[in-house]
Amino acid sequence: MALTQIVNPIIYPSPTIPRRFAAISPLKTLNPQFSRHSPHTHAISRRIFLPSVSSIWDAITGGGDSNPREAIAAIRNGMQLFRQGDVSGSVTEFDKAIVLDSRQKAYLWQRGLSLYYMDRFEEGAEQFRLDVAQNPNDTEESIWCFLCEARLQGVDVARKQFLEVGRDSRPVMREAYNLFKNGGDPEKLVNDFSSGQASEVFYASLYAGLYYEAEGKSEKAKFHITAACGCPYGQRSDDYMASLAKVHCLCRNWSSGLV
Known part of the structure; x- marks a missing residue:
């Protein structure tokens, strides 16, 4: 394994857990804000350059200009903000992270989302293209790149x-990917998962x-994104x-989406 490669995750089988997160027990002491889940799950993004890998790299290269921790x-601060x-x-904060450790840039999908808003x-499109180049199986970053480029x-x-x-393990995201890639009826996406898992209802909306x-x-757009905010x-x-769905409503002045 190349020293700059991100540690492969253990993917949770449950469709209620977004596929971008892995349980990494040696890093349980990290702030739980890295996770998109409950603070008790001790999960972090698999596409943040991990300190342990960075330390090995710094030991070889001298690492004088990098501050991975x-x-x-x-x-973490950027995600919380x-x-x-x-x-x-x-x-x-995300730009500060890149200054501190330039290797982070190719994995900062969070920055791409913020740039969109x-x-x-x-x-934003550049950020997502960098991200997909590192992780060619990321459905959501492909969609968000499309969203940025569609606006341009x-x-x-x-x-x-x-x-x-590559093929997403989540049925709802496979269908969303096909919708954005090929065109189609977004109402069908919502209807197909209206009786699905709670996460599927959310992601479809x-x-x-x-x-x-x-x-x-x-x-x-307002109807469906406020519905996403309002679902369990x-x-x-x-x-x-x-959180992004709520931020979307805030940025569009859709106060009814904030619950």
Whole structure:
């Protein structure tokens, strides 16, 4: 394994847990804000450059210009600020993390999400493309790259350059990926998972709303994203994307989506 490679995760089989997180027991003392789940799960993003790997690299290269632990603290702060609705502040922290440890940039999907909500779509698309290059099986980053590029170039052009990734383990995200990649009816996505797991109801509504936003249909986008916020998973989950749905409503002045 190359020293710069991220440790492969243990993927939870439950569809209620987003696939981007792995249980890593040696790092239980890390701040639980890295997780998109309950603070009691001790999970962190598998695409943050882990301190143990960084330390090995620093020992070989000298590592004088890298501060991986401080960088991870900045990422943690950025994620917390985003959850609180301070999107600009979150970008400041994510950019600080890159200055502290430039290796983090290729894995900062959180930064890409924040850039989208600051209307910095070109930078957001670049961030997601870097991310997918490192992790070619990431469905959500492929979709978010499309969302950024659709705002810049239109849906048709964005779809022609859609990033193809591997098969997602979550049925709802496989269908969402196909919807964005090929076009289709977002109402079908919602209906197909209306009786599914709580997380599936949430993700179907969220991505249906995002699809409508890409098409410029703001009222339908509002309907589905506020529904995502109001569903049980959107209200109770510590998933980072549940926070994102609320931030989306805040940025669009949809106060009814904040519960």
